[in-house]
Amino acid sequence: MLIGTFHKEKRDNKTIKLVCDLSITGGGTAGVCAAITAARKGTKVVLIQDRPVLGGNASSEVRLWILGATSHMGNNNRWAREGGVIDEILVENLYRNREGNAIIFDTILLEKVLSEENITLLLNTVVHDVTKSSDTQIESIKAFNPQNSTEYVVKAPLFCDASGDGIVAFSAGASFRMGAESKEEFGELFAPDKSYGELLGHSIYFYSKNTSNPVKFKAPEFALKDIKQIPRYKAIGKDDNGCRFWWFEYGGRHDTIYDTEEIKYELWKVIYGVWDYIKNSGEFNDVDNMTLEWVGTIPGKRESRRFEGLYMMKQQDVIEQQEFDDAIAHGGWAIDLHPADGIYSDLSACTQWHSKGVYQIPYRSFVSKDIDNLFLAGRIISATHVAFGSTRVMATTGLCAQAVGMAAALCTQKSLKPADILKNGEIENLQNELNIIGQSIPNIPVKSKTNLIDSAKIEVSSELEISEIPFDGSWFKLNISTAQLLPFKAGQNYNFKLLVQADEPTQLEAQLRTSEKPKNYSPEVILEKQTIHLEQGEQYITIEFSNTVSQDQYAFVTFLSNDKVSLKTSNKRYTGVLSVFNGVNKAVSNNGKQVPPPNIGVDxxxxxxxxxxxxxxxxxxxxxxSIRSFSSKNIGNGYVRPWGEVNAWVADLNDETPTFKVEWDEAKTVSEIKLFLDPDYDHPMESTLMGHPEEVVPFCVRNYVIKDLEGNVLYKVEGNYQTINDFKPEEPLNLKGFTVELEHPSKDVPAAIFEILCR
Known part of the structure; x- marks a missing residue:
């Protein structure tokens, strides 16, 4: 029995002191990816999350899907899904949770963090104070967990603020901004004026379900009474759930930190008023048996403080795809700004302007300009309000935070401060270490000198040559313009034979298109146009283009819409090859063509x-x-996804045992063999709500075996579904070479490898 006697002085709660290499505040997508990345490099991490679950806006508490450069497949950023840890998480979620259950996603994040022995996780723990050893140096932070009444003091040489509101950076005195910059400050032509608003607001979502019996609903007294206060109320659908109601937004004219509780109550007012409208207005059919299943209890935040780093990203960096010497990640979500009045605004709920391709994000935007040992991560990084409209989304913040985690590991190993990474070639080391874990920094390959494959002789059992995409599929009605995206060789003219079906005599307009920038996929350059006369019925047509690309890059064999014409399709799918359509994707303001107003700096x-x-x-x-872009020479070029070219070795489908052989002139000491496989970087893999067509992408090699040159099995994998497969023997091996024997993923998809890293 424990009896507490009266104390004249106040009692203190239990205090635990922790010492680590890196303290991370914030367990959202950014904090999780930073922590895992650092921990896997041997860095001792304390990850502090103020909620009972990880994931932030992606968690079951908010239930927003994770998205980034793929943008619901609604832009021209091909093969752009974020790599590394964030890809690993999303691929794992696809395999276990293709239906998009937010509860299951919680468990995946928790498992990933708990499996790292170098991470100490503190859930339900709120950072509330910072101790500084000097004006520009954080010494420790204090946090409190009300669940176990424990105070934590965490001391570290390095700190990362991924908290969303920037509690550590703010408490430490770092420079910050809230609201929109003027057009004049950075020359951003899309900077909003005061009438449009200052901040993006918060959102709360709800889920509903059908039951077997009628369910009544009496709205609480605080619920919104007049649905017409919501100008877009006619867009409300009774079957919509969760983050499909992303536009239930409020708070942009408030302090989105200190007024969060007030904003939350207003959003609850909206939610219950909307449900009252759905259930009781008489405007909806078949709602008698519907009931509320879940309503969010905390708002998902979009914007609050942004902290000033060594560089502040701006609109031009996004739209013009500015390149940086210190690039550590890519972005690709649209510049996505919302009116400050949110759901009560007469304006469009969001304004999204896309760049023509992905853009680089510099390391300097993650290093505080004021606090020497502080990294910034998540939505608080150094960016203007306009640039933040693109960098703020969760897949992008996760990818960027991996760079923070890796930078912290390098700082720990070499006793550096965050800014020191910019000196003495350390940024190149950071970039290479990131690319080795799948970061895929645009235009920056894995360094060949760090890969033993560079000095090896390569032999393969076959190489794919596309002389025919077989005519074994269904018919596609050409009611929208479509194109086959193919990797062309410079200076090579190509001819194409297709099977078409015409409902009546008509004409088919064909074009050869490509992109102004060779590593973009926006076909704004028309190299050639042809008109083909069609008779009624099925017929083969031949197209001979006399023009071609001036350098190796993708081209679009394009057919303009004609609803009297159908094209024969194929069941075969190949790594680095796909069809595209000039269609509409309302989810990302895509009406087939981006037509911005004049003078806003958007294409x-x-x-x-x-x-x-x-x-x-x-x-x-x-x-x-034939298209001959799938050579074994792609292995070792340092790219682990299509980027301007296929960058993969792809075997011939008729090759029953695709085999890749590596041989050196003399034996090498090998401690790791890493395979980079194809997880379909074009598929967005939304984490929540939105289901997916399969649990393993069709391009991913499932079964393979690695053998030494004498045929001894070194490593065997069956049922793989992950992107990066890493074989690390218990003891380094002395090898003259090795082979990788693979199975094709299916009868319609050949085996492919982007890269083999050997060291």
């Missing part, structure tokens, strides 16, 4: 985007000369 261009599987078959065709 006008068409959107050519894939269809989600099981749709989106390739166009069947014969190709002469």
């Amino acid at each position: 006008e261009f068409e959107f050519w985007t894939p269809h989600r599987r099981p749709e989106g078959q390739n166009i069947a065709m014969k190709v002469y000369p």
Whole structure:
């Protein structure tokens, strides 16, 4: 029995002191990815999260899907899904949770963090104070967990603030901003004026479900009474759930930190008023048996403080795809700004302007300009309000935070401060270490000198040559313009034979298109146009283009819409090859063409985007000369996804045992063999609510075996579904070479490897 006697002085709660290499505040997507990345490099991490679950806005408490550069497949950023840890998490979620259950996603994040022995996780723990050893140095932070009445003091040489509101950076005195900059400060032509608003607001979502019996609903007294206070109330659908109601937003004219509770009550007012409208207005059919299943209890925040780093990203960096020497990640979500009045605004609920391709994000935006040992991560990084409209989304913040975690590991190993990474070639080391874990920094490959493959002789059992995309699929009605995206060789003219069906005599307009920038996928350059006369019925047509690309890059064999014409498609799918369509994707303000108002610094261009599987078959065709972009020479070029070219070795489908052989002139000491496989970087893999067509992407090699040159099995994998497969023997091996024997993923998809890293 424990008896507490009267104390004249106040009692103190239990205090635990922790010492680590890196203290991370915030367990959202950014904090989780930073912690895992640092921990896997041997860095001791304390991860502090003020909620009972990880994931932040992606968690079951808020239930927003994770998205980034893929943008619901609604832009021209091909093969752009974020790599590394965030890819690992989303691929794992696809395998276990293709239906998008937010509760299951919670468990995946928790498992990933708990499996890292170098991470100490503190859930339900709120950071409330900072101790500084000097004006520019944080010594420790204090946090409190009301669940176990314990105070934590965490001391570290390095700190990362990924808390969303920037509690550590703010308490430490770091420079910050809230609201929109003027057009004049950074020359941003899209900077909003005061009438449009200052901040993006918060959102709360709800889920409903059908039951077997009628369910009544009496609205609470605080619920919104007049649904017409919501100008877009007619857009409310009775079957919509969760983050499909992303536009239930409020708070942009408030202090989105200190007024959060007030904003929350207003959003509850909206939610229960909306449900009252759905249930009791008489405007909806078949709602008698519907009931509320879940309503969020905390708002998902979009914007509050942004802290000043060594560089502040701006609109031009996004739209013009500025390149940086210290690039550590890429972005690709639209510049996505919302009116400050949110759901009560007469304006469009969001204004999204896309760049023509992905853009680089510099390391300097993650280093505080004021506090020497502080990293910034998540939505608080150094960016203007306009640039933040793109960098703020969760897949992007996760990818960027991986760079913070890796930088912290390098700082720990070499006793550096965050800014020191910019000196003495350390940024190149950071970039390379990131790319080795799948970061895929645009235009920056894995350094060949760090890969033993660079000095090896390579032999393969076969190489894919596309002389024909077989005519074994269904018919596709050409009611929207479509194109086959293919990797062309510089200076090579190609001919194409297709099978078409015409409902009546008509004309088919064909074009050869490409992109102004060779590593973009916006087909704004029309190299050639042709008109083909069609008779009624099925017929083969031949297209001979006399023009071609001036350097190795993707081209679009394009067919303009004609609803009297159908094209034969193929069931075959290949790594680095897909069909795209000039269609509409309302989810990301894509009406087929981006037409911005004049003088806002945004480009006008068409959107050519894939269809989600099981749709989106390739166009069947014969190709002469054959497409020969799938060579074994791609292995070792340092790129681990398509980037301007395929960058993969792909075996021939007729090869029953695809084999990749590596051999050196003399034996090497090998401690790691890492395979980079194809997880379909074009598929967004939304984490929540939105289901997916399969639990393993069709391009991913499932089964393979690694053998030494004498045929001894070194490593065997069955049922793989992950992107990066890492074989690390217990003791380094002395090898003259090795082979990788693979199985094709299916009869319609050949085996492919982007890269093999050996060291």
